[in-house]
Amino acid sequence: MQLPAARGAQVVALTSASKAAALQEAGASATLPRNTDPADLELRLAATAPKGLDAVADLAGGPWLPALRENGRWDIAGAVAGPVITLDLRRLYLHNLCLIGSSLHTRAHFSALADLARTGA
Incomplete structure (x- = not known):
């Protein structure tokens, strides 16, 4: 957040x-x-x-598809709510959506974020 x-x-x-x-x-x-x-x-x-969502950071997954607007981005970083979904590929390419799998960060990214958190930035 x-x-x-x-x-x-x-x-x-x-x-x-x-x-x-x-x-x-x-x-x-x-x-x-x-x-x-x-x-x-x-x-x-x-x-x-x-107008829909520009981007979704999805940490739970599950059987839902986010309401992305045109050119939206869906980052998946977890599947505790369910690892299998049904996806109509036409929705993906006709709306120029970007689906990305992510482990959220590298150790260097986490270190930089921790530094920002420590300083209140």
């Missing part, structure tokens, strides 16, 4: 109710409940980000 918020992004977090307040304190503009009906989640997300 802190990194994109520090760069001026409007951050929307999909999370459990127990973590929502902490994520808002860390910089989330809005939080949406993870354990909800997919159709209800789509409606809530559309109300929160009507």
Whole structure:
């Protein structure tokens, strides 16, 4: 939450109710409940980000596809909510979406982030 918020992004977090307040304190503009009906989640997300999302950092995975706008970027860095999804490839190429697998950072990146955190930057 802190990194994109520090760069001026409007951050929307999909999370459990127990973590929502902490994520808002860390910089989330809005939080949406993870354990909800997919159709209800789509409606809530559309109300929160009507033009879609520019980028998604997905640490949980699972059977959902983020509501990315044209040229959006979906970074996957985990699969605890489910490792297998169904993806219509037409959505990927017709909307110029970018799907990226990531282990989040190298040791050098983590060290630089830790230094920024220590200084409050």
